[in-house]
Amino acid sequence: MQWLLEFAQSWFSELTSLVSQGSKRVFIGYLLSAAIMAIIWLMWQRKLNFMAAVGWFFRRETWWSRSSKSDYRLMLINQPLMLLLSPLLLSKLVLATSIFYSLSDWVVRPLWSSDISAFWVSVLFTACLFVVDDASRYYLHRLMHRWPALWAFHRVHHTAESLTPFTVFRTHPVEGVLFGLRSALVQGFLIGVFVFLFYDRVTLLSVLGANVFTAALNLLGSNLRHSPVPISYGKTLESWLISPAQHQIHHSQAREHWNKNFGAFIAVWDRLGNTLEYGSNTQDLTYGLRHQKPQEHQLVTLYWQPFKHCWRCLRRNKIEPNSAMSAISETP
Amino acid sequence: MNKTLLSVVVAASVTLTGQANAGAHAEVYADFPITVKNYSGSETHSEAYTGQIARHTLHNSTKKLVSKGASLEQTKAYFNGKEPGRVIVDPVSKDGFPVLQTHVDKISKGKNLSGKAYKGLISGMPGGLTGAELLDVLLEKAAATETGFDPLTGYDYTQLVSKFTMGAVFYNQAVDNYLDEKLGADVNPNNKAYKEGKAYTGKEHVWDEAFGYFGAPAHTMTLTAAEVYGIAKQKADSFDKADYNNDGKVSLVTEMAYAHAYYAASFDKGGKTKYLHTIVQAFLDGRNLISSANGEALTAGQRSELMGYAGIIKSQWQRLIAEAVFKYAGSVYGDIEKLETIIEANGDAVKAYRNYAKHWGELKGFALALEAGGVNLGATGVKLNRLLGYSPVLLGNTQVSALVNGEFVQSSSVSMGEYRVQMIKLQKLMIDDFGVEARSKDVTANLAQLVDSLGEALAAEND
Numbered sequence: 116m117q118w119l120l121e122f123a124q125s126w127f128s129e130l131t132s133l134v135s136q137g138s139k140r141v142f143i144g145y146l147l148s149a150a151i152m153a154i155i156w157l158m159w160q161r162k163l164n165f166m167a168a169v170g171w172f173f174r175r176e177t178w179w180s181r182s183s184k185s186d187y188r189l190m191l192i193n194q195p196l197m198l199l200l201s202p203l204l205l206s207k208l209v210l211a212t213s214i215f216y217s218l219s220d221w222v223v224r225p226l227w228s229s230d231i232s233a234f235w236v237s238v239l240f241t242a243c244l245f246v247v248d249d250a251s252r253y254y255l256h257r258l259m260h261r262w263p264a265l266w267a268f269h270r271v272h273h274t275a276e277s278l279t280p281f282t283v284f285r286t287h288p289v290e291g292v293l294f295g296l297r298s299a300l301v302q303g304f305l306i307g308v309f310v311f312l313f314y315d316r317v318t319l320l321s322v323l324g325a326n327v328f329t330a331a332l333n334l335l336g337s338n339l340r341h342s343p344v345p346i347s348y349g350k351t352l353e354s355w356l357i358s359p360a361q362h363q364i365h366h367s368q369a370r371e372h373w374n375k376n377f378g379a380f381i382a383v384w385d386r387l388g389n390t391l392e393y394g395s396n397t398q399d400l401t402y403g404l405r406h407q408k409p410q411e412h413q414l415v416t417l418y419w420q421p422f423k424h425c426w427r428c429l430r431r432n433k434i435e436p437n438s439a440m441s442a443i444s445e446t447p
Numbered sequence: 448m449n450k451t452l453l454s455v456v457v458a459a460s461v462t463l464t465g466q467a468n469a470g471a472h473a474e475v476y477a478d479f480p481i482t483v484k485n486y487s488g489s490e491t492h493s494e495a496y497t498g499q500i501a502r503h504t505l506h507n508s509t510k511k512l513v514s515k516g517a518s519l520e521q522t523k524a525y526f527n528g529k530e531p532g533r534v535i536v537d538p539v540s541k542d543g544f545p546v547l548q549t550h551v552d553k554i555s556k557g558k559n560l561s562g563k564a565y566k567g568l569i570s571g572m573p574g575g576l577t578g579a580e581l582l583d584v585l586l587e588k589a590a591a592t593e594t595g596f597d598p599l600t601g602y603d604y605t606q607l608v609s610k611f612t613m614g615a616v617f618y619n620q621a622v623d624n625y626l627d628e629k630l631g632a633d634v635n636p637n638n639k640a641y642k643e644g645k646a647y648t649g650k651e652h653v654w655d656e657a658f659g660y661f662g663a664p665a666h667t668m669t670l671t672a673a674e675v676y677g678i679a680k681q682k683a684d685s686f687d688k689a690d691y692n693n694d695g696k697v698s699l700v701t702e703m704a705y706a707h708a709y710y711a712a713s714f715d716k717g718g719k720t721k722y723l724h725t726i727v728q729a730f731l732d733g734r735n736l737i738s739s740a741n742g743e744a745l746t747a748g749q750r751s752e753l754m755g756y757a758g759i760i761k762s763q764w765q766r767l768i769a770e771a772v773f774k775y776a777g778s779v780y781g782d783i784e785k786l787e788t789i790i791e792a793n794g795d796a797v798k799a800y801r802n803y804a805k806h807w808g809e810l811k812g813f814a815l816a817l818e819a820g821g822v823n824l825g826a827t828g829v830k831l832n833r834l835l836g837y838s839p840v841l842l843g844n845t846q847v848s849a850l851v852n853g854e855f856v857q858s859s860s861v862s863m864g865e866y867r868v869q870m871i872k873l874q875k876l877m878i879d880d881f882g883v884e885a886r887s888k889d890v891t892a893n894l895a896q897l898v899d900s901l902g903e904a905l906a907a908e909n910d
Contacts (some may be wrong), residue, residue, distance in 0.1 A: 138902050161713060193907040207901070211894045219871045229787060244901075252910060272909045283908045291907030306897045314784060315893050319900045326901075340910070362910070379910040 120192050126195045133194075137323020137330060140283055142339065144323065149280065149338035164326045177343050182276040182403070185412040190284035192414070197291055204295055207303040207331035214307025224312060230318050233316035243321040245301065245328040246381065251301045252383035255293065256377040265293075267424035274411040275341075278366060282341035287421050332356075332380050341366075347394035359383050360394025367400040452909040474668035475691070476731060477701065482742035483640045483648055490646035492735070496700075499659025502563065502616060503705040504548075508536035509560070509586075510609040510860065514810050519590035523549075526612075527561040538703060543683025547696040547705070549677060554700055558750045565615040565623075565819040571811070571832045574850030578819055582608065584850070593709075597805060600847055600855050601839040606808030613706045614799035614816020617660040622764060623821030625657035626757040630750065638744040639735060649709035650737050650745060650753075657760070658730045661817060662705030667727040672715035678702075679709035695847035711767050714774075714885035721900070722767040729759040761820070768816050773874050775810035777888025779839070780870040784804055800842070807839040827880045839867040876892060 134143045150172065157168035177183065227373045231239070259269035268287040275282045310359045311319045322330040339346055340362035347353065347360040364378040375392035385391035403411075410416050459884055481493045505859060509525045516518070525533060533551045540546050550552050565578030572581055589595050589604030596603050631636055635649025647655070670688055677685030678697075689697045697703055706711065711723035733756035740749055782803035789796045818828060836853070838847035846860035871890050877883045886892075 139674060139906075140908060173529060189907075208895055208898045211892055211898060215891055216871070216875055219868050224868065226864075227857050229784075229791065256910065269909075283910070286906055286907040286909040290909070294908070295906070302898070302901050306894055306901075308899070310893050312893070314890070317893060319897060321900065324902070 122195070122198075123148060125198055129194045129198060130191070138325040140333065141280055142323070145333040145338055146280060148334050149336045149342070152336040152346070153287050153339055153342060157213055157346055172344065174343070178279055179278045181409075182274075182410050183279050183281065185414070185417060186275065186281045186285045188414055188418065189286070190281060192289060193286065193291065194260045194285060196288050197295075197443050200288065201295075202294060204292065205299045205303075207225070207299045207306065210299060210303030210436050211306040211310070214304055215311050217360075218308065218311040219411070222311075228312040231313065231316075233313075233318070236309070236313045236316045237318045240313075241328065242325055244305055244319070245326055247305060247321065247362040248298070248301050249381045251297050252294075252379045252382055253377050253381075253388070255297050255388070256379075257388065259290065259293075260374055260377065263428040264289075264425045267428060268293075268421040270404065270424070271417055271421060271431075273366065273404055274407060274417070276354055276407070278341040278343065278363065278402060280338035280341055285417075286390075287418070289421065329380075337380070345394060345396060345398045345400075347396045347398075350393050354383060354391070355382050356380060357385070360396065360398055361392065363398070363400055363402075364392050364394055366402045368403060368404050369400065372400075376411065448867040474666070474731070476663075476665040476667075476727070476734065479651070479734060479738050480740060481646045482637075482651070482740070483646060484742050486636070486640070486646055488644060488646055493647040493651050493738070494655050495645075495647055495652060495905075496655040496659025497555040497890070498558055499617075499656055500700045500703075500705075501551050501558040502661055502700060503562055503703075504535045504538070504551055504554060504658075505533075505558065505560050506609065506612050506616070506706065507538055508551075509612070510605055511537040513586070513589045513595040513608055514605040516593045517590070517596065519587060520585050522590060525560075526582070527559055529559050531556065533785040535699070537801070538681060538699065540638060540653070541681050544686050544689070545696045546699055547665045547694075548658040548699045557859045560612060560616050563616045563617075563620050564612070565619040569615075569815055569818055569819055570828065571815045571835070571837075572850075573837050573847065573855070576850075577814075578611070578619065579607040581815075582612060582615060584853070585611070596801070598800070598804070600857070601800075601804045601807060601841055602847075602855075603804045603808030606805055607812050610771075610809055611815045614813065616821045617662065617706050618764060618768065618816055619819040619821065621657040623819070624668065625653050625660075626761055627821060630654040630757060631755060632747075632750060636744050637740050643882070648737070648742060650740075653728070654734055654737055654753075657757075658734070660706075661708050661726060661730070661760075661764070663708035663711075663723065663727050663730075664689065664691070664704050668707070668731065669706075669725060672721075673722050675704045675708065675712035676716050679704035679712065707764060707767060712769055714767060714770050717885055717887065720767075720770070720885045722763050722770075725766075726760050726763050729756040729763075732756050733760075765820055765822070766818065766881050766883060767821075768813050769877045770883045770885045770887070771813040772810060772817070772884045773889075774876040774885075774887035775806050775813065776873040776877070777890050778806035779803065779810055780818040780867055780874075780890045781888065783870070784865040786842075787867075788862060792868020796842075803839060811835060827876065830874070830876055834869045834876070836860065836866075 133139045133141055136142060137144065153172050154165070154168045157163050157171055158165060163171060259265045268289045271287040272285050275285050320327040336346070336359065339359035342359060345363055346358060348356060348358040353361055357376060357380060361376045364372045370427040372392065375390050376385055377390055382391055462607055477492065477494060481490060492765060497880050505525045512522045512525065518595055524530065531552050535549055538546055551558065561579060561582065564582055567577060569578050571574060585604055585608050588597065588602070589608060592604060595605035613625045630653065635641065635653045637648045637650035639649055640645050641649045641652040664670065664675065664678060674685060674688045678689040684843065686697065689702045691702055711726065713721050714720050733753050736749060736753055745753065782799065785799045786796055786803060789799050814831055817824060817831070824831070836846045840846050840860050840863050844860055844862050845857040847855045848858040849856045874890060
């Protein structure tokens with residue numbers, strides 16, 4: 116009983132931390148800045164007055180659709196599930212420590228490492244963390260689309276038919292675990308390397324408890340990636356940074372948009388991987404998967420069906436890359 | 448009505464006070480009953496460890512003398528001599544912290560340190576010397592310096608002599624003698640007085656002597672680690688905690704903290720470990736067990752239980768020395784970082800070099816102590832000595848490599864940068880082979896801080 120109470124308290128505190136901590140994507144500050152940007156954009160691009168822009172942005176058919184409601188449910192259920200799974204995963208500290216000791220064993224620390232001041236070490240660390248983390252996100256995301264057994268789980272995210280900032284939580288726990296492992300690998304590796312090179316001069320430059328680069332981009336509206344407003348940055352900037360419009364293309368049902376824009380923040384990876392597609396302020400897209408059934412928004416389907424799909428792929432030996440579509444016969 | 452209420456409150460207070468006293472008494476290493484059969488002397492209790500406390504004051508005094516550049520004659524008077532009239536140089540009364548005894552003889556007569564120093568070979572220093580011989584060499588070398596420091600070798604003799612004496616005398620005597628062979632069934636049996644006319648049995652005294660060498664106040668279990676730390680530092684605000692019998696002075700025998708007990712307290716006050724209380728509790732449990740035998744020979748079962756308590760003390764004591772090695776390896780790592788920065792900037796490195804040497808002396812002293820515990824360290828000992836070397840790596844990338852005709856000889860060594868990395872390996876060795884947990888000055892602490900700053904939460908989120 117006591118255990119149950121403690122668990123409920125942790126659950127509640129996890130949920131409240133989602134909006135109260137700057138390290139979370141749906142931190143209230145980021146949501147507010149995104150809403151302000153969206154309304155200004157609607158007034159500017161769509162020539163709406165303030166009230167009309169607010170009404171359009173917060174329209175019920177987006178925020179309270181069958182699809183969005185299942186996003187909220189997934190958010191509520193995934194939080195405690197991740198809380199339970201978290202201790203079972205690879206610890207960043209264990210990895211960082213073993214990298215640190217291995218480097219100390221086998222590599223002579225270069226002399227130049229002591230020439231860099233603590234400030235520039237921290238800038239370098241924070242930037243590296245942002246860039247390598249983003250690159251690994253791109254790569255794993257790409258794999259989630261290319262490998263049928265992984266697509267089975269990632270397709271949960273793509274069954275969203277209306278996009279809101281809370282669509283980030285429309286994620287199968289198996290995918291959450293894979294992304295958690297990715298994060299532990301990247302962060303553990305970089306911490307180990309940086310502490311080996313720069314000892315106690317390494318700190319994370321942070322704002323609101325988050326990497327300063329991530330926090331800045333979140334403040335600049337990264338929550339609008341999953342939203343009804345197709346904000347495009349224009350081709351020049353979109354060659355470097357993924358705009359909300361570009362990510363919405365990633366969710367588009369249109370065949371020409373399949374397997375495009377896997378990037379999270381940085382667009383360079385998509386350019387290198389020939390998967391970049393520019394956005395447009397006027398684009399009007401349909402989201403979700405083709406031939407999607409209404410029960411795709413039911414919780415049982417969202418949690419259980421991926422296992423069935425995954426098993427089907429493995430049983431039919433459809434495990435090689437690029438066979439995602441043939442294995443499950445759907446987009447993207 | 449009021450009178451009735453008052454009497455109830457008074458009765459309750461008396462009962463509670465009585466219980467508290469009984470509880471406190473059970474926690475203190477004192478007033479153990481005399482169990483020797485047919486004892487006819489005037490003693491009222493059986494515990495006795497004044498010889499060990501006298502040696503603690505001799506150690507503290509020797510350390511102080513070496514640091515002040517005393518002559519060999521002066522330091523040897525405390526280390527090797529047994530002459531009467533020796534004044535305690537440390538600990539002495541301080542403002543707000545008066546101590547009871549001022550002369551070694553007031554504690555115990557005719558004691559020295561050299562007679563109890565480890566006679567086994569010490570491989571962590573050159574020359575193939577025993578622990579006792581090494582201490583003699585160190586004292587001689589120290590006397591040739593002005594403040595116990597030789598900048599040419601990087602030897603801080605104050606620290607080397609002090610930390611290695613703690614290992615070669617106190618630790619060795621306790622864990623390799625009293626808590627080892629002297630716990631044998633036929634040695635110092637419990638059904639005989641330790642010596643004719645003494646108020647304690649053989650086993651009682653053996654156990655008490657080991658406790659004395661640990662250096663904890665008798666009332667340790669009534670104190671926190673931070674309070675014991677404050678007592679060893681003779682802080683005025685720790686006086687009340689030290690003066691357990693409220694006689695206005697701190698008894699250097701029963702109320703003071705020394706040597707490894709002080710280090711145990713220093714690690715434990717960080718909150719991660721409980722060396723001090725675990726060790727003292729094991730001493731109390733063992734002593735109560737011996738007392739409960741009531742002057743009869745210990746049964747096989749009782750001896751086995753006693754060996755269990757001794758095992759706890761030995762393993763915890765060894766680990767706390769390893770904690771000190773860990774801590775000072777971290778200090779040396781940081782010192783080299785600072786030295787490299789200063790040298791790079793062509794700054795004045797005198798103070799940084801002095802700190803480096805001081806911390807290295809502490810590190811080496813504790814590392815050598817691990818060799819004196821009567822346990823063959825095997826490969827661990829080899830790694831430890833190779834990583835640490837015979838001296839700190841000096842500014843010209845040299846290190847002491849031999850002791851020839853009484854002189855320390857240097858030869859080329861690894862660079863200071865590589866030596867710094869060896870400190871990381873040394874810390875890892877202490878984690879892997881000794882299981883240290885307090886981990887002061889952990890050079891990898893920054894890893895944990897960074898991991899915390901990034902947050903550990905696993906999130907099911909998608910881009």
